[in-house]
Amino acid sequence: MYLQSMPVDIQEHILLQLDSPICLVCASTTCKLWRRIIAGTVFLKRFRSLHKPPVVGYYHQSDQSPASVRSFKPSPQVTTAIASRYDSLDHFLPLAWLFTGTVKDSRGSLLLVEIATMKEDTLRQHLYVVEPLTQQSKAIAVYKATTPAIPCEIQAFLLDGAKPGEIGMSNFRVVCLSKNGTVAGIITQDGPIREVKTGNDHGKYMGYLGSAAGSMYWYTKPRTVFAFDKTTAEFSSSSLPDTDDFVQPTISTKFAVTAGRDGQARIVFLAGDTLKIFARPKPRSGDDWVLEKSVQQPSAVTLGVPRPQRFTFGRSVPLC
Known part of the structure; x- marks a missing residue:
């Protein structure tokens, strides 16, 4: 009787606190309502986003000097033998990895590694997809800097x-953005680069905000948001409200992207001591963002919105 009188959204919140898929399956047998909640697509997406799989460990490195501080920190539950596989990239990557290599991204059991080399006074950036556990690597692209000795800002x-x-290793995609953000490339494990227009016709730098609800998001001044749909591999653009919030020089450090309880993306922006949450009333291409909620925070405890990293720092590698 008590459960029947409890609002459904409260029951969803309780079920989301379960820390195991096994517990979730057991809970689904309790009653028809819980079975219907747990079977919902939005609920399952939220559950997966809250309860990440175990990780092998974390790669840490500095953008300024990757070789000198690059390290791998294994999780406590990982055996020494498995951890050593992830800490031994030096043994099967090109020698240049030791001096210029950086880990740009990770997903599943794979790493995306960038290695820079100099040839005829021109800096070249090479991308490798790497699987540390099997010690396999595959070169997928080469980029050339427009100015000698100055790195491209390839994302x-x-x-x-x-x-x-x-x-x-036989089933992946890599998304690359050009320095000026006008063109993106989609690379598969066995195909050439397929160019995709981002819609950023002005060539303004696109700051990566994060990933949520099946899309990746970037921001360009003064208030444009670009979204890349991971399923369709297409870009769309939308706008934030026309206010004075988005004119600060360090605007990109104050954004974050997350998913709301409805499974749709939200943009969180820190304006002074206030967190502003923006949503799209109709999550379709071209719909602009509107202010959904403002949350006032005491300045003494305001830590700021975490800055999305363009380069990997503390990226987790799930157990495979």
């Missing part, structure tokens, strides 16, 4: 392969 990210939810 690159790992995605699942053609089959959603599956990724491996």
Whole structure:
């Protein structure tokens, strides 16, 4: 009787606190309502986002000097033998990895590694997809800097392969953005780069905000948001409200992207001591963002919205 009188959203919140898929299956046998809640697509997406799989460990490195501080920290539950596989990239990657290599992204059991080399006074950036556990690597692209000795600001990210939810050395995609953000490239394990227009015709730098609700998000001044749909591999653009909030020089450090309880993306922005949450009333291409909620925070406890990293720092590698 008590459960029947409890609002459904409260019951959903309780079920989301379960820390095991096994417990979730057991809970689904309790009653028809809980079975219907747990079987819902939105609920399952939220559950997966809250309860990440175990991780092998974390790669840590500095953008300024990757080789000198690059390290791998295994999780306590990982055996020494498995951890050593992830800490031994030096043994099967090109020698240049020791001096210029950086881990740009990770997904599943794979890493996306960037290695820079100099040839005829021109900096070249090479991308490798790496599987540390099997010590396999595959070169997938080479980029050339427009100015000698100055690195390109190529952004690159790992995605699942053609089959959603599956990724491996024979099934992956890589998304790369050009320095000026006007063109993106989609690379698969066995195909050439397929160019995709981002819609950023002005060539303004696109700051990566994060990933949520099946899409990746970038921001350009003064208030444009670009979204990349991971399923369709297409970009769309939308706008934030026309206010004075988005004119600060360090605007990109105050954004974060997350998913709401309805499974749709939200943009969280820190304006002074106030967190502003923006939503799209109709989550379709071209719909602009509106202010959904403002949350006032005492300045003494305001820590700021975590800055999304363009380069990997503390990226987790799930157990495979």
